[in-house]
Amino acid sequence: MIIKSFKKVMLLGVAGVALAFSLSAYAQQEIKIGAVYPLSGAAASSGAEMKNALELAADIINNGAKGIPNLPFSAGGGLPNLKGAKIKLIFADHQGNPQIGASETERLITQEKVVAIIGAYASNVTATSSQVAERYKVPYLNPESSSATLTQRGFKWFFRTTAHDDLFVHNFFEFFKELEAKKGIKVKQLATFNENTLWGNETTKLEVKLAAERGYTMTKTITYPAKSTQLTSEIQSLKAANPQVVMESSYLGDAIMAMKTYKELGFSPDMILANNAGFTDTEFRRTLGKDSDYVITREVWSPDLAKNNPLIKQVNDLYNSKYKADFTGNSSRTFTGLMTLADAINRAASTEPEAIRKALVETNIPGNKIIMPWKGIKFDEQGQNTYGSGILVQIIDGKYNTVWPFDMATKDIVWPMPKWDARK
Incomplete structure (x- = not known):
């Protein structure tokens, strides 16, 4: 039957x-x-x-x-x-x-x-x-x-x-605004450095769009081939553009290679503001050690938020x-x-x-x-969770610390990043 x-x-x-x-x-x-x-x-x-x-x-x-x-x-x-x-x-x-x-x-x-x-x-x-x-x-x-x-x-x-990235990139620019209003730190010159798949390309478009709308100068826009074996020429171009902040979207291998190349070329912007992915992988800190310190990255989770x-x-x-x-x-x-x-x-x-x-x-x-x-x-009619949100964390002494929103921060932001030759 x-x-x-x-x-x-x-x-x-x-x-x-x-x-x-x-x-x-x-x-x-x-x-x-x-x-x-x-x-x-x-x-x-x-x-x-x-x-x-x-x-x-x-x-x-x-x-x-x-x-x-x-x-x-x-x-x-x-x-x-x-x-x-x-x-x-x-x-x-x-x-x-x-x-x-x-x-x-x-x-x-x-x-x-x-x-x-x-x-x-x-x-x-x-x-x-x-x-x-x-x-x-x-x-x-x-x-x-x-x-x-x-x-x-x-x-x-x-x-x-x-x-999603629309929210996350908007968060970057809200952060810049509050950084000036609450910390007296003024950011004007930006550069983007993103991998060239769907994620990186869409992020680049939005970053360029919002920078223009909000009065920031985009000194350089670079998209590099995903899974590149070297990033020397691209980072030389970044260094020549002399931005205050590099906004970067990279998966793990690229993120590690970029940081090593920044150090090799002595490129020290005021800040590297990363869009998650490779910068939040455990292997990123494990491989780079102290050279991963001071990077700020977009996040959605951090262990120091357990207090809430x-x-x-x-x-x-x-x-x-x-x-x-x-x-x-x-x-x-x-x-x-x-x-x-x-x-x-x-x-x-x-x-x-x-x-x-x-x-x-x-x-x-x-x-x-x-x-x-x-x-x-809770999902909207497009299947997107309407309750999701983002935070920014900074790596200090090998640990991620929430630094924005400022009312959620568990550690004061370190700005600018110390120059490579000034680090212990």
Whole structure:
């Protein structure tokens, strides 16, 4: 009888296939979620941290986390509205390649029969990967990619929990304004130094636009090829332009190479103002040591914000005890993304894609239930979390310290950066 019913479902076409996936996952008491991340290649270090965050979130949902009662699913035992069904993560390595990201997403949907996708960190990979999920009508939860256009495509199945670059770049210019008003530090000459994929190119456009609108001089605009093997000529051009502040968007390998080249060429602007990514990877500080100090980077998370939200320290301690490192802005968002997706699947009480999509639309998680310094998670009609926000942190003595907004700061800003030959 069960076999006959299943055959009947299969005759219903694409909708039937989706329902069959859902019935299969439920029958096995297992919720398969596809995770598309850079597990090899230039961003492998970042990918490894995000993979760890996903595995921690799944472990909490499946097995619990004692002593953290305010964290959703901390009691363990799987998803209660699906009779304790456990989360099973199926990982795929996109290697930083948009085409591989797309093909791996299709494999996860058609062969692994996942009920949802989470990923994919790099905005250009998220763009192609999510197109596949949209075509197959499978929910796609994006925790980290910040290209503003990702939620401007009219997609029905795409949801993003992080804030985006439109907000983050506006934050940079609000920071400059408050820096003058509250600290007496006047910034006028800027330069941009960004990688040339979707993320870097869109960031450059917005930075140039806002600089012109707000009366700043853009002394140089440089986009360099992603995964470059050297940046000497580009940084020589930056140095010749003599900006006060370099606004930089680089993934890990490029960020490390840029800092080494700045030092080699003796280039010391007043500040390097980074747009997250490589500058917030644990490996950035580990590789550069003291040479990473004084950089200011856009962030969404910092351990020193635990004074405002006990969950930040409690969950970070769990992560640290397991992986011997703190969360980063990337991995904390990834953790939050899976917890959000699990919340939707649980409220849907179903693994049917449309039910999960509907539950995501109705998401309204308060800020005291997440580890991010946000008001919460609530999606608009484009699938963008309207409660996301950003902060600025500065690396001092090898640690990230919140320095803006000034009313949230845990340490005074160091400005300008000391010259290379004046550092201890």
